[in-house]
Amino acid sequence: MNKNRRNFLKTAVIAGSGAMIYGCGDRKGQSASVHTNLTLEWKMVTAWPPKFPLLGESAEKFAKAVNELTGGRFTIRVYGAGELVPAFESFDAVSQGIAELGHSAPYYWAGKIPSASFFSAVPFGMNTTQTNAWFMYGGGLELMREVYGAFNLIPFLTANTGGQTGGWFNRKIQSVNDLRGLKMRIPGLGGRIITKAGATTVLSPGAELYTNLERGVIDALEWVGPYHDYLMGFHKIAKHYYYPGWQEPTGVIELIVNKKAYEQLPAEYQAIIKYASQSLLSDSISEMFLKNQEYYIKLRDEEKVNILPFPDEVLAFLKEKTNEVITEITSADTFSKKVYESYIQYQKKFAEWYSVGERNYL
Secondary structure: OHHHHHHHHHHHHHHHHHHHHHHHOOOOOOOOOOOOOOOEEEEEEEOOOOOOOOHHHHHHHHHHHHHHHOOOOEEEEEEOOOOOOOHHHHHHHHHHOOOOEEEEOHHHHOOOOHHHHHHOOOOOOOOHHHHHHHHHHOOHHHHHHHHHHOOOEEEEEEEEOOOOOOEEEOOOOOOHHHHOOOEEEOOHHHHHHHHHOOOEEOOOOHHHHHHHHHOOOOOEEOOOOHHHHHHHOHHHOOOEEEEOOOOOOOOEEEEEEEHHHHHOOOHHHHHHHHHHHHHHHHHHHHHHHHHHHHHHHHHHHHOOOEEEEOOHHHHHHHHHHHHHHHHHHHHHOHHHHHHHHHHHHHHHHHHHHHHHHOHHHO
16 A cells, blocks of 8 residues: 555655646757747626626736736737626627636526526525536536537636625515515616515616615615725725625636637637636635635725624525526526536535535535
């Protein structure tokens, strides 16, 4: 056994060294560098306001990474929502080739693609680690590309907000009766569920949220988590901050690429898009995890925000409505059923090991 272990470690070290040599290149010029001199200028439209903290910055980071990895040959100009097209028209803009790239959240397109919400977050579903595993190794990304392909698009994962909070409310939620008549900004499956619970869903672009809550256009909203919510200033105008984020246990941010334009790229540029997006996805998860911890303490201790858990009665009611909404969607749309069956299969598969290898550390 010890001999086998030594051989395994020796093989691993040799393989790792080879990978480093290939990645860095030797003095004779053998490397994984870009071999094309093609110069390109692409446009990226986003669902976020110009220079929007975190989400808009994520789009800018991607453009910068591609530029650096191609030695300045491949430049991407990032347009915030409204600069080239409105926030919720970025999907069509990329599909039609008005822009080659888009940066957004999948559930914004649920009106076009019923299954899109399952690619963002499933209420009471998998967390970020589990969701990424499903996308990368459980067939999730293949399913996403299958349905997006009909719109001349290739999706990539490029960021994730991590687990979110339940939202900001100008009234206390003490029972299910407090949900009735509530006007709330909440997208995706969460919006359909809260509507079924008796509330009214209002879908507004990020730039309008503060004003809408301040003026009473909405009574509540959910956005991201402590870090981004603090930057948005919601603690200045809302009385109560609720958890857990039952509606978004993770928050997938997508990069969508015009399929025709992507297929015309040299292989090196295609690889750069793929690996730049994967690298930034990992980076965003780490950043959000740390920043949310820091700003949760800031909201609680410095801003004296009233941070409250949803009552168990309310969570149980919302879980019941979640099951109803998912049944409605999967019954009406064959592809949604296919996606959700894949999703739930992996949620069950992960549960046993997660309870042993991860949850015991919390």
